[in-house]
Amino acid sequence: MPRLLLIPVFYLLTCASGWSDGYPFDPDSQRLTVPSIRLKLTGTQVQEVSAKGTITFDGGNMRLIRLHYPAAGNRADVIAATFNDNNEGLGPEDVYCIWVAPDEIAITLNDEHPKDKCPFGEPINHLIPPDADLRRSPYRLIRISPDGLIYFKGTRITLEQASALITDIARTPRPPEIQDDAWGNLTIVMPPPLTSQEISRQSTASTQTPEQIHDLLAAQGSSASVTVHRSW
Structure with missing residues (x-):
């Protein structure tokens, strides 16, 4: 995906409608239901989120984040706002880093979170099971980038x-x-998903869209009695 250099950081407060069951976003529109700050991602950050489900914040990101969370660290797990089973229990102090657009993340604002506590736990999405464990396990996780690149184990x-x-x-x-x-x-x-304008501005690196890739793998899984499902 080409490096996205619109502006380093973009700030936006969204309207709040309160915490609900599951993560605070609509997986169809990627719209959040709680206040948040929004950060534009560099090409390097988009690649990290796509491949590993984590983000390393740059200096501009950190200056904005620490206006709200002074103890914030520079790394976090990222939740993709394309799936929500509405079963996740949310704690009163929880803060989430959510992938809401191909080159944009949102960090939820939570006044209940202690100012002296890092809002992000130690990232775990990048941890890869050993090959020996994978050989014994019937479970695999892949990630797909906005332009259709597929990642396994980063x-x-x-x-x-x-x-x-x-x-x-x-x-x-x-x-x-x-x-x-x-x-x-x-x-x-x-x-x-990419917007139609984003698609027209770039030549995608894959011949299939993320949805087409998902559907091809889901069809194969069905014929092989292997469940193919989405997650965040």
Whole structure:
């Protein structure tokens, strides 16, 4: 995805409608339901969010964030605002970093969060299970960038390699106590969609859109009795 250099930082307060069950956003529109600050991402940051689900804030980001959270660190896990099962329990002090547009994240504003406490936990999205564990496990997680690049364990892979993950899952020995038809799953973190203007301004790096990639893998998973589902 080309480097996005509109402005380093963009600030916006959204209107609040209160915390609800699940994360505070609509997965169809990526619209938040709580106050937030919005940060434009550099190309490097977009690549990190796409590949690992984490972000490393730059100096401009940190100056704005620390106006609200003085103890903030410079790294955070990022939740993709494209899936919300409405089952996540929200604590009264929670702060979230949410991917709301291809080159933009939102950080929720929560007056209940202590000023002397970092609003972001230690990032865990980048932690990769050892290969030995993956060989025994029927679960895989991939991420897709806004322009259709696929990432597994933080590294770019092809659609054919993503397809092979489903084959690997299907071949994982099933414990005798597991009787479900579907054994194992491929989890896909989808990106916020590009607008039609963004699509026309750039030549995408993939011949398929993120939705097309998802649908191709979901169809393969269905035929192989492997569940393919979305997550954040």
